[in-house]
Amino acid sequence: MRAAGGVSGPPVPSNGAGELLQLLRDGRPRTRAELAKLTGLARSTVGQRVDALLATGLLGPVGEAASTGGRPPVRFAFNPQARVVVGADIGATHGHVALTDLLGRPLCEIAEPITITDGPAPVLDWLATTIERLLTQSGRDRTDLVGIGIGLPGPVEHSTGRPMQPPIMPGWDRYDVPHHLATALRLDTGFPTGSSAGSPGSATGPVPVLVDNDVNIMALGEHAAAHPHVQHLLFVKVATGIGAGIISGGRLHRGAVGAAGDLGHVAAPGHAQVLCRCGNTGCLEAVAGGPAITTSLHAHGITATSNEDIVQLVRSGSIPTAHAVRQAGRTIGEVLATCVSLLNPSVIVIGGSLAGAGESLIAGVREVVYGRSLPLATGDLQIVPATTGRQAGVIGAATMVTQHVLTADRIDHAIATQSMSHAASATA
Amino acid sequence: MRAAGGVSGPPVPSNGAGELLQLLRDGRPRTRAELAKLTGLARSTVGQRVDALLATGLLGPVGEAASTGGRPPVRFAFNPQARVVVGADIGATHGHVALTDLLGRPLCEIAEPITITDGPAPVLDWLATTIERLLTQSGRDRTDLVGIGIGLPGPVEHSTGRPMQPPIMPGWDRYDVPHHLATALRLDTGFPTGSSAGSPGSATGPVPVLVDNDVNIMALGEHAAAHPHVQHLLFVKVATGIGAGIISGGRLHRGAVGAAGDLGHVAAPGHAQVLCRCGNTGCLEAVAGGPAITTSLHAHGITATSNEDIVQLVRSGSIPTAHAVRQAGRTIGEVLATCVSLLNPSVIVIGGSLAGAGESLIAGVREVVYGRSLPLATGDLQIVPATTGRQAGVIGAATMVTQHVLTADRIDHAIATQSMSHAASATA
Structure with a gap:
């Protein structure tokens, strides 16, 4: 009844197996009897749904339960190794790609320098080649791949996967990223733009290519890895630019055109005279981003040419640098205080390359908020540093995919159309 | 399988009827064949679910469809008159209560002055008596009532219905509003706090009492009545206080402790010297709320003792008043610009008693945002005045109830426990 987003063909009625799997995604093994008690469903119904999930490979038997006599009942648990996901974090000058399991845990990774200003074709061709290399390295078949998630350093219309007026990505505006990648990898993405019927990818059903901006995927990654039960979280990336990713009610809030969280060009109080590259004045990232800190250090005769230099200076005990970073934290805190009043999150996570500057940055933020x-x-508000570090992007991109493909609707659809059973028998 | 929020007793398996009703809530009449085609379900399954919904009275036959011969097929549509809802808007000095249908449309209303500082008992006793009067006036039975929604002028923990540190409501802090009202009306609310087994209310199943702050219910009311298809909306109340209600992905964003949207005490840029009643300085409502406008008019020798006076002065052509209101709009716009960058809504609605001051206020907001x-x-951002006026609160409070009781889970539960069938046969 509910349409499965992005799945082509007529709607498939709910068979209940997908919903049963949602319950099992917590990883705890359970017997058929325990599942019947937990759901209120008849034993026979639970049996049918367990069988359907076993056929996909997403559920597997584990160990044996304590029994009151006779043959011990089997416990079943979600099998996150059943399939693989690609999570890709594409920055201005770096490409980081991971093959993960269905919990978003990296199995193998490749990180290489890229140049986003080369334009979409060379960058996405590099990504396609890198995905092929990861599949080969890990010995996984193309039919094991359930989806590809990509983070890009600019605004993205998530529903189509197209960048929207991205300021530092010449040539990428409205470029059809999923279509390019699907063509390069000969995938059936399940989207009209990436159709290639009869392709090798179609044996496991559509392989969606999902795209979002880098801060949103970092928010997803940090939420999934460190705060999975938090309903309202604000992730703030502090680097050359400044941006936020919003988790509202456990889900990413993308806004009307995917521009939510764009804090870099919010007015920072008391800095109306500072010019910003966007054409406005007093923008937060012009006042408190990496280049602004570099400029203020220059006045103290300290040379820093990158955010990594700033972090190293703080770590090596440079007091003027620690002061400059803490002041940037205070300025960011002024804007975050308004965000806290508006959103009432229970956790703010500070990430990005300048978050490595230890307590100086976060202390400034806390002081003002x-x-x-x-x-x-x-x-009850916590303001904490990010824990996933450089992996936030790839974990988040993979999480974006698992949240999409492991919904009850999609699993019901895969079972009804038997699109997962071929691969399951191959890996069983 | 999915737990029905607030419903007591063991979980009830999905029977699919609740989900079928979601589809029909758009109001369009459809035949069994059309429903089968739309859902992909078997004709026999659709027939069973339609019968279950007919028994509740929530679905009714309407007219006849064009047929190719033989007996013409019957069309069925959602029947919003099947039950009634109470929506109550309690302010500092007013109480406004409406009995509505299941679409939140008022059937009859009572508005009377109240004094919130009298404390919870007299105010909630007045509310209970008013609900009894509305039921009598409209000739509806107590068993027709499916829920009560209440808006209060302060922060509320929505999950328990208790006000949280409300600044202008002495005696209300953590008061159990649902329990008081359920006891006064002898209702079974379905919540542990309001249990009264075997009470008159229990014939229609639990009657939940849901409570939220006034700005959130105004946001729900304006969203439901004027922008039902908008996913991301920001409602801003401008009156003596200033606050916001956030619709994110079509749902109210309440935040970690229900404090989201509290814009009144955000720092307004450039007004650090103005003292606020909260103990801080430069707060938005101390700079741009009704009393601040009154004070600035006083400097021009103009006397205004209420927000209504300010609105009347603008309407009668007072240029200094129009200037003061526009300047308040600009100041509010400074804060809303940050909110727009953070949330990326497609619509901002300006409501509250000062929104009646015509274009002056909204022009100031637009100019800065x-x-x-x-x-x-x-x-594509629209900044528009509220359309529901004084009815926003009661419509929103009723909408909060219909969104809660008409979920697929709750309807499945009501059908499985036959808690709706008694009243259905009584009203059929």
Whole structure:
């Protein structure tokens, strides 16, 4: 009844197996009897749904349960190794690609320098080649791949996978990223733009290519890896640019045109005279981003040419650098105080290449947010550093895919159309 | 399998009827054949689910479809008159209560002055009496009532219905509003706090009492009545206080402790010297709320003692008042520009008692938001006045109830436990 997003063909009625798997995605093994008790479903119904999931390989038997006598009942658990996902984090000058399991845990990774300004064709061809290399390295078959997630350093219309007016990506505006990648890899993406019937990819059903901006995928990665049960989280990337990813009610809030979280060009109070590359003045990233810190250090006779230099200077004990970073934290905190009043998150995660500057940055943020926001909103608020570091992007990109392909609807569809059973028998 | 929020007892397996009703809530009449085609379900399955919904009264036969011969097929449509809902908007000095249909459309209303500072008992007793009067006036039975929604002028923990540190509501902090009302009306609310087994209300199953802050219910009301298909909307109330209600992905974003949208005490740029009643300085409502406008008019020798006076002065052509209101709009716009960058809504609705001041307020907001935000986020952004006026609160409170009780899970539960069939036969 509910349309499965991106799946082609007529709607498939719910067979209940997909919903049963949602319950099992917590990883705990359970017997048929335990599942019947937990769901209120008849034993026979649970049996049918377990069988359907076993045929896909997404569910597997594990160990034996304690029994009151007779043949011990079998426990079943979600099998995150049943399929693989690609998570790709494409930055201005780096490409980082991981093959992950269905929990978004990296199995193998490749990171290489790329140049985003080369334009979409060479970058996406490099990505396609890298995916082929990862599949070969890991010994996984193309039919094991359930989806590809990509983060790009600019605004993206998530529903089509096209970048929208990205300021640092010449040639990419409205470029059909999923179509290019699907063609290069000969995939059936399940989207009209990436059709290639009878291709090798179609044996496992459509392989969606999902694209979002880099900060949103970092937010997804940090949420999945470090705060999976938090409903309202704000991830803030502090690097050359400044941006945020919003988790609202456990889901990414992308906004009307995918531009949500664009904090870099919000007015920073008291800095109306600073010019920004966007054409406006007093923008947060012009005042508190990496280049602004570099400029303020230059006035102290300290040379830093990159965000990594700034982090190294703080770590080596440079007091003027620690001061400059803490002041940037305060300025970011002024804007985040408004975000806290508006969104009332329970966790703010500070990530990005400048988050490596230890406590200086986060102390500045905390100082202003706790001083400025209402007690009700900050009573239980945590402001913490990111834990996934450089892996946030690839984990988040893979998580974007698993959230999409492991929905109840999609699994019901895959079972009804038997699009997963071929590969399951191959890997069983 | 999915737990029905607030429904007591063991989980009930999905029977599919609730999901069929979701499809029919668009109001369009459809034949069994059309429903089978639309859902991909077997004709026999559709027939069973239609019968189950007919028994509840939520679905009814309407007219006849064009036929190719033989007995013409019957069309079925959602029947919003099958039950009634209470929507209550409680302000500092007013109480406004409506009995609505299942689309949140008011059937009859009572508005009377109340005093929130009298404390919860007298105010909620007045509300219970008013609900009894509305049921009597409209000739509806107590068993027709499916839920009560209440908006209060302060922060509310929505999951329990308790106000949280409300600044203008002495005696209300953490007061159990649903329990008081359920006891006064002898209802079974379905919540542990409001249990009264065997009470008159239990013939139609639990009657939930849902509570939220006034701005959130105004946002729900304006969204339901004027922008039902908008996914991302920001409702801003401008009155004595200033606050916002956020619709994210079509749903209200309440935040970690229900404090989301609290814009009144955000720092307004450039007003650091203005003292606010909250103990901080430069807060938006201290600079741009009704009392701040009154104070600035006083300097021009103009006397206004209420927000209504300000609106009347603007309407009667007072240029200094129009200037003061426009300047308040600009200040609010500075904060909303940050909100637009963060949330990327497609619609901002300006409501509250000062929104009646015509174009002056909204022109000030537009001037700053369009000047300050990035082109991508404002390209399709509409900034419009509220259309529901004084009814926003009662419509929104009723909408909060219908969104809760008409979910697929709740309807499946009501059908499985036959809690709706008694009343259905009584009203059939």
